[in-house]
Amino acid sequence: MIPAAQLDYWVLSPLFVVAGFAVLGLILEAALGRRYRFVVQTIATAIGLVAALVVSVLVYGDLRTPEEAGHVARGAVEAEGAVTVDGPGVITWIMLLVFALLSLGLFAERRFEAGMSPFTGRAADIPGSDEESQAVQHRLEHTEVFPLMLFALSGMMLFATANDLITMFVALEVLSLPLYVLCALSRRRRLISQEAAMKYFLLGAFSSVFFLYGAALAYGYSGSLNLTIIDEAVSARADSGGLLLVAMAMIAVGLLFKIGAVPFHAWTPDVYQGAPTPVTGFMAAATKAAAFIALMRVFFVAFGGASWDWRPTFWVVAVITMVFGSVVAIAQTDVKRMLAYSSIAHAGFLLVGFSAAYVGIANEAVLTSVSSVLFYLVVYGVATIGAFAVVSVVRDSAGETTHLAKWTGLGQRSPWLAGTFALFMLSFAGIPLTAGFIGKWGVFAAAWAGGTWPLVVIGVLASALAAYFYVRVIVLMFFTEPVGDGPTVAAPGVLTTVVIALAAIVTVVLGVLPGPLLDIVQHAGAFVR
């Protein structure tokens, strides 16, 4: 006779809301006629996201500080130990929801494709076949993308707060599977879209197995999948624990794959380029965030006791990732690919903040590894979505023109668009007075405080390297005369405009007045175990 699980539904409600609206989306899909689906789905999704957002904020307000915690911390382990609803977790929820809302704007943009969504009309059609053209004629649209997005989102939210390896694995799959599908749904360039989906799927499955095997080994070592209990086992260990080490390594592989760290990065450029741009934006921002928090949660909570065993390895990974990403990005000729490599480089910078494992000073709100990474994820995510939004606007007759050569002279043609893109680039490069600078500053500060100043020095040099290719784009857009007719910029629809504008505003405001947000992430405190 198994007792019914004790659940505090209130604190878990954001998860339920998102998942619930996802299911609702499916029902609508079945119930509604085609003419209304798109609009209704959009609105429903929006409502769901906003609702979840509101709830999350309220939940965050209700988090209370656990008694024993020596460090600033808030929240508690919920759902029979399966989920931890704590400061960083809930903030990640909010962050993800915001990203989702922004991306929704791009998902629902119908301006560019003659009043149709950026997704293929009928995924089943063979590219270039007459079925496809018929689909276009009948103005078919896959409105399932919205529920899919919501499912992925729910997976991410769970991923970030799972306190138990198997829950984490499930969450990992729940977030991945919808994304695999979404990647395949590009309206233009179907071939590379499908290819991207396949690569993402195969590699994703492959790496998640590593994660799972790691989980199995961890279970073998500690006799439990619960992070808290694993932590006890790890802290209490006497031997060097070869099994534990392998477990950590395997789990790390699964998570590093998701955040796109070298040498597990290879999928990133291909998938980012192949996937429909709105999806790319969503993936780049949200997946990285969720995966990074999960990574930190596992390694701080479960393996915190062994941090001196794993830190050096992560230092190396961080350095390789920063340098590789920055260097390879220099040679890229496709905007989306360049942004992909840049996201790799950023994973490196995030790892710098993470691998210092700086937990701060007892009961004082300072920039810890967690808080700095949280801040970084926000500014990076917003700028990324904004950047991809701009990419989706720069088009010619054949859809988006992502080849850099086509971007020459964009500055003359449409200074505002180019200006905002330049702003995002500067933010990525970490130029002061943009949010990116404070972000970098935060992770470096945490790293130095964590006692790894050589990482900081390498980091700043790497970001100089990175600056080079961001600057190159600006040179193309502003200093180079357009070759031939240059890019034709489609007048962005309301939604996209709003998204770009919001992203730009956030980037500037967080660059000039980062105080409030920094304050929040600092008081979010450490992970609750």
Add this chain to the structure above:
Amino acid sequence: MLELSWLLIAIPLAGAALLLVWGKGADRFGHLIATAASAAAFVLGLIMFVELIGRGADDRSVTTSLGTWFEAGRFHVEFAFTFDQLSSLFVLLITGVGTLIHVYSIGYMAHDARRRRFFAYLNLFVAAMLTLVLAADYLVLFLGWEGVGLASFLLIGFWQHKETAAAAANKAFIMNRVGDLGMVIALMTMFATFGTTSIAAVNGAIDSASGSTATALGLLLLVGACGKSAQVPLQAWLLDAMEGPTPVSALIHAATMVTAGVYLVVRSAGIYDASEIARTVVVIVGLVTLLVGAWIGCAKDDIKKVLAGSTMSQIGYMMLAAGLGPAGYAFAIFHLLTHGFFKANMFLGAGSVMHAMDDDVDMRHYGALRRAMPITFVTFGLGYLAIIGFPGMSGFFSKDKIIEAALGYNTWIGLAAMIGAGVTAFYMTRLMMMTFFGEKRWRDEVHPHESPSVMTIPLIVLAAASVLGGALYLGGWITDWLEPIAGHAEHPHLPVPVIVVQLGVMAVVALGVAAGVWLYRRDVPDRAAADADVSIVTRAGRHEIYTNEVNGALVVLPVRYLTRLLVWLDARGIDGTVTGTADRIGEASQQLRRTQTGYVRSYALGIFGGALLVVLGLLAVTLA
């Protein structure tokens, strides 16, 4: 009244500023303003001088400060001027001769479109030169020092459209900079040692410092003096400087600026008294220059260059005297003044000749000009008698005194100086013969004529001065006058009685004159013999004893090649490293992107390998 010394400077400075700022509007009367300014300064100077004579010997030095120039930390410079026995003489020389030359230039530059600017520069020069001699602080002196340098640069290069003129101007300025380097280091040494650069203070406190400091200061200042006064080894610029309009040569490169070096040495009497070594070096420099200058003077056919060589040589005399210490300071100044008169006179005379000869400077095209231009001939002749030291003429006293003092110091040096006198007599005679005597050698289209009175009157005045300048020595006035500054000079005890020395000098001079007359009594060819068939001595003289070549080989070329080398290094080496690094990174990028093959399986391999590495890494960290 004596507190007005700043006004002496202000007047010509205002003149210069006015002419430059006013612009074309002042073209018609600019020269008059300038001349008036110079004259006004002279009058003021004269009044002040008279007042100074009126005072007692002990308070004949009046220092007035316009306030602090600049200060920081321990450093403090007063913008102060001293009007005393020494500077007053210079004031009169500068403004007096200066004014005459202004007047002369009115005629000489009458047809030059840029006459206004010429006069502006002249005024600027007068102001700067006055600053130099009135300065109470070495730094202020340096201000004037560079000011005259600038004026000289502007005036040598006045005819800028001539490459040669511009080049000569640059050469003069840059060679002077070498001297200035010495000055600057001297200034720094003063500050480091005494915490001040006030002339009086430094010379007063010099005894408290070590002898080596005094020597260092003496030598460094001498470097500066060599640059300004065209003393060996920094003499090379003076002959090129003759590219400037003749009045400039007369004023700057004969009468005043080039003698600044001598002034500096005398002004720094305290320092030189404290260092035997420094004085000796001064003597040697003076002596060498004296002979070299004379040597060059003998070999040149260009009338102005002959005079330039002679100037070098005469300044050599002054330096020599100055190097003798208290025994010679006064005579140095004495000769400086008389030389100022007769050399200016002769330069202006030469200018008048050139004026008549359509600016031809080659004496071989002259001849028999005494009839064509009597006034010029007579005045020039008087100057000639003065410089060779014809008894009774100013040069006779001043040079004679120096030679006596030199003999008293060291017989050989004295003798060398005597020989110099002989050579001087020779080349000046040569000049006279070639220019004014013999048969006419000029082409028929030239019609020599006497210059207008605006040019001849200054000649006459200067000629008179050249004749009467010796009066300064009446009753040893000048030595007594300068005693507070130069210190007391006890009479040199010579190996032979003074009269013998004087007769000796006269004999040598007579010899020189005779040689000159004899060699050039008959017509000279109107084209100089080629270098090949003249003696090595002549050839060396013509080439200014090859100093330009030496400088070129030792300084100019090395610097040029060093520069080229560095330019190359900067592009290849330093910037090369930078751009090279960038290129390397670019290549690395191209290489690395190849790892992105597009094959899923290779990606999977990456993940698999990465997993292994991470495992190994963790194991290594722990088990190591």
Add this chain to the structure above:
Amino acid sequence: MTEYITLSFLLFTIGAVGVLVRRNAIVVFMCVELMLNATNLAFVSFARQHGNLDGQTAAFFVMVVAAAEVVIGLAIIVSIYRTRRSTSVDEANLLKA
């Protein structure tokens, strides 16, 4: 006991190698499934070792997830097959560098 772990490890490795060497997308995918099952084996045997049921439950979760994965995976592979008339993973490399 350790034999089971060894076996699961071997299976896992075989699966991994299979992913690396096989060209056919389906086969590659099957290899992934093999790895998943290897993991299940590990879970179960560890559960036995520790004498608690967590591992066993985990295994069930894994199976479910695997099933879901199959659905998605096959869908993608099929659609690719339809466009390219081939399931060779090596022929899909438009995206590179």
Add this chain to the structure above:
Amino acid sequence: MMLTVLAVTPIIGALLVACWPGASGNPRLVKVLALAVSLITLVLAIVVAAQFDAAEGGYQFVEQREWIPAIGAHYALGLNGIGLTLVMLTTILSPIVILAAWGDRLPNPARTHTYFAWMLALEGLAIGVFAATDVFLFYLLFEATLVPLYFLIGAHGGVGRSYAAVKFLIYNLVGGLLMLASIVGLYALTTRAGESSFLHSELIGLDISAGTEKLLFLGFFIAFAVKAPMWPLHTWLPDAAASSTPSTAVLMVSIVDKIGTFAMIRWCLEIFPGASQWASPVVMVLAVISILYGALLAIGQDDIRRLIAFTSVSHFGFIVLGIFAFTTLSTSGATLYMFNHGLSTAVLFLVTGMLIARRGSASISEFGGVQKIAPVLAGILLIGGLSSLSLPGLAPFISEFMVLAGTFTVSIPLAVIAAFGIILAAVYILLMYKRTMTGPLRPGLDGIRELDGREFTALAPAVVLIIALGFVPGPLLSVINPSVEPVIAQVGAEDPVPPHPVDAASEGAHE
């Protein structure tokens, strides 16, 4: 509040100029607007200077409020004499530069308004940099100045502008980022010491272990050495100068580069005195190398703008030498030098720029005899040149002498070697003048006009200042000295006492 207003005025002006309706269509309007803004700023600056109490020294017009409490960053402004000097330089040069820029032929005339907007923005940021007393704020503005300059060079420059712009940016970014690392380190230190803070006043008191101090110092110093620029980190300057408009070049060399030397005093010397002492021998040697190296390379240039750029390398050598000699005389001299060099370089860049614009070439060998047809232009070029070779009577002489004399009391050899720079200076300036201005007029130059009214008006103030300050530097020095003395004290150096001091009384007395 005063300083905020002063710094924000030009930035608001920049926004105005950029967004003024129809600005792109009406360059005339833009130009007038920009000039007006810069003049207003100048007036404000003069007001500030008038209220500044020179004798009191220390920081005045202090503003301070919490900005990013989370990391202890403050919005803190304040001016001491040194800062004021450079703010004045900035505000004086800006109108000159803008007026001179009226005639610039831009690659894309349609974007004239952005050109002037960026200039004004740069002015505002520069003022902020000189006034910032919080190192975090300072760093932000310090790096932010790169952006306007980057666009000024890259978007409005001449041949090879985008290469030069990128080179400039990356070069400076690398330096800046190293400084960032050091600032992060400071943050870690202050946090560990209790309250995290970046305030100048707080950092001065901070006790740092010698090793760390050296590390942090290097981070700062390299950034400033790139900016200054010092040998061997100078190679971005010639390219940038050669492919930007004259006005941009002035803003870059006369103002932005001064941030480097200014910051050496404010941040290196004052916050890391120990490390500064430790580094000074090396730095001084590097400075002397810069002096001679820059001069020699200047001699070897054919492009006038590159020539001037290299002369600046040489002059910055003098400034750094003066700063790291740690004597009141030399450091005051260095500060004064910053001001004077700003003026003389401005004159040189602008007047040669006008010359180049007339000929359409910057190559010295393409000129000759210009003096004949454009005497005023030649005259101003000569004055600029003479001030650059520091002729007594012109402003730079005083500062150069102060630097040398101060250094001499610390290290005779270095001072003497550095002094050779004055000969080389004469060579590079006079050769340039001779080749361009004298001799027979080169064919193809007959079209060259004399300076017109606007150009003359732009140049005249600088020329007048150069001459005036050559005789009466008093006002500036009276502001600078009181602010320099505490710096020297902070470094723990004191001026060497002359072995045989002469007390003022005996001065003027005769032996």
